[in-house]
Amino acid sequence: MSLSLAYPRVTTVGDFFALLKPRVMSLVVFTGLAGIVAAPGHVHPLTAFTALLCIAVAAGASGCLNMAYDSDIDRLMTRTATRPIPMGYIAREDALAFGWTLSIAAVATMGLFVNFLAAGLLAFTVFFYVVVYTLWLKRRTPQNIVIGGLSGALPPAIGWASVTGDLSLAPLLLVAIIFMWTPPHFWALSLWRSEDYARAGVPMLPVVSGKPHTRFQILLYTLILVPLGVLPAGLHIGGALYLAASAGIGLWFLWEAIATYRESDEVKEPAAHRLFGVSLLYMTALFASLIAEKLIGIPALALAL
Amino acid sequence: MIVRDDDADRARRKRNIALGLMLGGVAVLFYLMSIVKWYEHSGH
Numbered sequence: 001m002s003l004s005l006a007y008p009r010v011t012t013v014g015d016f017f018a019l020l021k022p023r024v025m026s027l028v029v030f031t032g033l034a035g036i037v038a039a040p041g042h043v044h045p046l047t048a049f050t051a052l053l054c055i056a057v058a059a060g061a062s063g064c065l066n067m068a069y070d071s072d073i074d075r076l077m078t079r080t081a082t083r084p085i086p087m088g089y090i091a092r093e094d095a096l097a098f099g100w101t102l103s104i105a106a107v108a109t110m111g112l113f114v115n116f117l118a119a120g121l122l123a124f125t126v127f128f129y130v131v132v133y134t135l136w137l138k139r140r141t142p143q144n145i146v147i148g149g150l151s152g153a154l155p156p157a158i159g160w161a162s163v164t165g166d167l168s169l170a171p172l173l174l175v176a177i178i179f180m181w182t183p184p185h186f187w188a189l190s191l192w193r194s195e196d197y198a199r200a201g202v203p204m205l206p207v208v209s210g211k212p213h214t215r216f217q218i219l220l221y222t223l224i225l226v227p228l229g230v231l232p233a234g235l236h237i238g239g240a241l242y243l244a245a246s247a248g249i250g251l252w253f254l255w256e257a258i259a260t261y262r263e264s265d266e267v268k269e270p271a272a273h274r275l276f277g278v279s280l281l282y283m284t285a286l287f288a289s290l291i292a293e294k295l296i297g298i299p300a301l302a303l304a305l
Numbered sequence: 306m307i308v309r310d311d312d313a314d315r316a317r318r319k320r321n322i323a324l325g326l327m328l329g330g331v332a333v334l335f336y337l338m339s340i341v342k343w344y345e346h347s348g349h
Contacts, residue, residue, distance in 0.1 A: 010312055010316035011316060012319065013319050013320055013323040016323075044341045046337055046338060047338070113335075113341075
């Protein structure tokens, strides 16, 4: 026996998992873990695990809500057309219920078992990503990812706050690094996806101001990012390994940003592709070295003090 | 598009198992965390 359904196939567990944007979630968990590990002091390992789980679930929930509210434009873009909602595997209303339930559960659990500052920061992060970025800025201004990038930058501060119960210059510096990293990272992607964004009516920088201006902005942000990325090694946060990683890959990042600035192949955008890859490597290397130094016991440097 | 009953049943069963495991995991986590909090607040 068979029956016709409105959906093209049955909804699987994997569809719900895909709603959580697992690749984005993994980067958020990684930077949140760095915040937990780098923070001074000690919490019970189960408390640290709970904090990390809450960060992961809230990040996934934010991704899910983003997919639900953006499902109308997701079906217009090649990169996003195969997501579960545009494909008809999950109804938009179900995704909204799933996302909001997970968000509230993650924030409540963080407040109950970790501390209220971490819970407050987590709630702010979800609010900023869903309401400020997705519902307000994304379709209105080419500065969407610049301002909206704050939500993706906060996880190290949440991780730090979950250990110490307060904030200081160190976690805010880590937030500033991710905040400055986000524009060159996403604008590199948008250089070869600009037609996609134009079709969906999303005012990304290359669509509104053109590719040459976007390349200039990428270079500008990278010029600020690279010295900023080295700064933790001078402020008693990172050690020799961090200094080597941030300076070495930072210079590579800058090299590719210059190559992107001078790019002439506007169809294939090879330099932008390389820049996107190096930006991911840069972020991974910075936070992996922070975690590794703490675990191995490499002492932090204080060159500037 | 056609979806067969047994496929739908199997998918529903898997979704229910995943939901059960998730809720069970949360229950265990809450139980263990309540012990940790009790331990910390009792001055250890």
